Amino acid sequence: MVAKTFGCAVSGVDANLITIEVNVGQGTSFFMVGLPDSAVKESQQRVESALKYFGYRMPRQKIVINLAPADIRKEGSSYDLAIAMGILQASEQVEFPELDKYIIMGELSLDGQLRPIKGVLPIAIESRKKGFKGFILPKENAKEASIVNNLDIIPVESLEEASQFLQGELHIDPLVTDTRDIFYHSLNESEFDFADVQGQENIKRAMEIAAAGGHNVIMIGPPGAGKTMLAKRLPSILPPLTLQEALESTKIHSVAGKLGKNGSLLAQRPFRSPHHTISDVALVGGGGNPQPGEISLAHNGVLFLDELPEFKRTVLEVMRQPLEERKVTISRAKISVDYPANFMLIASMNPCPCGYYNHPEKECVCGPGIVQRYLNKVSGPLLDRIDLHVEVTPVKFEEMTSMRKSESSQAIRERVILGRERQNQRFKDNPEVFCNAMMPSHQVKEVCQINEAGKVLLKTAMERLGLSARAYDRILKVARTIADISGSDSIKVEHLAEAIQYRSLDREGWAG
Secondary structure, three states: OEEEEEEEEEEOOEEEEEEEEEEEEOOOOEEEEOOEOHHHHOHHHHHHHHHHHOOOOOOOOEEEEEEEOOOOOEOOOOOHHHHHHHHHHHOOOOOOOOHHHEEEOOEEOOOOEEEOOOOHHHHHHHHHHOOOOEEEEEHHHHHHHOOOOOOEEEEEOEHHHHHHHHHOOOOOOOOOOOHHHHHHHHOOOOOOOHHHOOOOHHHHHHHHHHHHHOOOEEEEOOOOOOHHHHHHOHHHHOOOOOHHHHHHHHHHHHHOOOOOOOOOOOOOOOEEOOOOOOOHHHHHEEOOOOEEOHHHHOOOOEEEEOOHHHOOHHHHHOOHHHHHHOEEEEEOOOOEEEEEOOOEEEEEEOOOOOOOOOOOOOOOOOOOOHHHHHHOOOOHHHHHOOOEEEEOOOOOHHHHOOOOOOOOHHHHHHHHHHHHHHHHHHOOOOOOOOOHHHOOHHHHHHHOOEOHHHHHHHHHHHHHHOOOHHHHHHHHHHHHHHHHHOOOOOEOHHHHHHHHHOEHHHOOOOOO
C-alpha cells in the first residue's frame, strides 16, 4: 500500500512543499530516495525505535520512501514524524482519514518524544499558502508557528499523540496566540536607555542622525570612553519595527534556529555583536547547507563590530557588497540562496594600538608610523561606506558625577520617527528606498540640492580632505538627514557643515 504525508524543506528564508511517499510491499529491504542527506537517512533507526516504544511494529517488508520533488536536497532530522506516520498508514497498522490535510514535521527521539526543529515560521507560511488545514509539530515550536493565522497549529509531544490525533481518538485544541497584541505591547520595551549615559552629547547627536537616516557609524576613541555603551543603546532610538519587518527578521532567526524554545515574533530590532575572531562565512553566511550569517541576523537592526581593526581583513572586505546591495547571495554548485541584509553598521576602534593617541591627558606610547599602520587595517573602500566618523573623548569627572538627568531614548526616538516620516513621504513612490542612507546616486542629485554657499563650502572641504565621490554622496545624505530632523525642506549651510565634521578619518594627517 502507498501512503502520502507532507512536509517542507527550508531553502533560504522560504520553504518548499515536500511529499513523502511510503510504499510497503513484498521484500525485506529499506530504501529512501529523493536526495536525502545522512541525517534524513538515519531516520530509519529513530523511527523504528519510536514505533516499537509505543507498541507499533516496523514492517519486515520492502519499504520504499520517496521524498518528492526528487531534485531538491532534503536535509536535517525534521522529517522523522512524517515518515513514521506514512509507515503506519502504508502498513495498515492504523487509519488516518485526514493525513493529507496536515503538514507534519518533527524530530523523533528513541522513546518517541519530539524534539524542536528549525525554520518553523517559513514552513507555517508555506502550509497556509498551499491550503493545508493545519500543521502538526513539536510543542516547543508551536508558539512560533502560531504567528501565522488561518492555520490550525497542533502541538504534540510524542509520536503517540500525533497518531491518536490523526486517528480522531485524541482532541487537541489548535494553539491560538494573539501574537500581534503581544508584539504591539512589546514594541517600546528596551533593556538600555540613553538616559543612563552622562555627557557625550556630541556622540548622542551623531547616533540620533544615524538612526534617523539609517546611516553607518564608526566611533574612534580610547578605552573606557563609552563606545560600546553608546552602541548598545542605539536600537532604543530606532523607529519601532513594522509588522512586515518583524516577520522578515523572525523568519531569518527561525531558519538559523536562534529563536529558542517557545520563540515568537520579534518585537525589538536585532542587535548582533560578533567577536573579532569571527570567520567570513560566519559573518555573511554560507556552509554546505547555506545558513544566514551575522549580517542577515542583524537584518532590520544593528550590527556592532567592536575593535574593528582586530577583525581579519578578508572578513571586513566581504561586507562591502552587502552594505551596498542590502542583501547577500550565497552560491554553491547546485544551489543559490539570497538572504536579506539590510542592517546599520556600528563600528568602534581605538585610535592606535595602545589606545591613547590624541588623548587629552594620557600619552601615546606608539612609535612613528605605528598609528597609521593600525588605521590602515581598515580599508579605504570600507570607510567610504561608513557615513559618520565620530571621535569619542573620555567623559570628564564633573559630567560623570553630575546629577543632571540626560535625555531619554524615548525623547530622542520621537525626533527620529519624525525624521523618518519625512523620508517615508519623500520615497513613497520608491519601494526599494526607506531612508536617506539607501538613496541611489541619481536620486541624491534630486533630493539633496544645495545653494551656492553650500557648494563653495563643500568644494573647499572636498579639496582639503581629499574626499572620494562616494564620500561626497555620503555628506549630502547625512546633511539631508540633519535637515529632516530640524524640519527643514532644504539643505542649509549649517546642515552641510555639521555633516562634513563627521568625516574625521578623511582628514589629511589625522594620524600624524
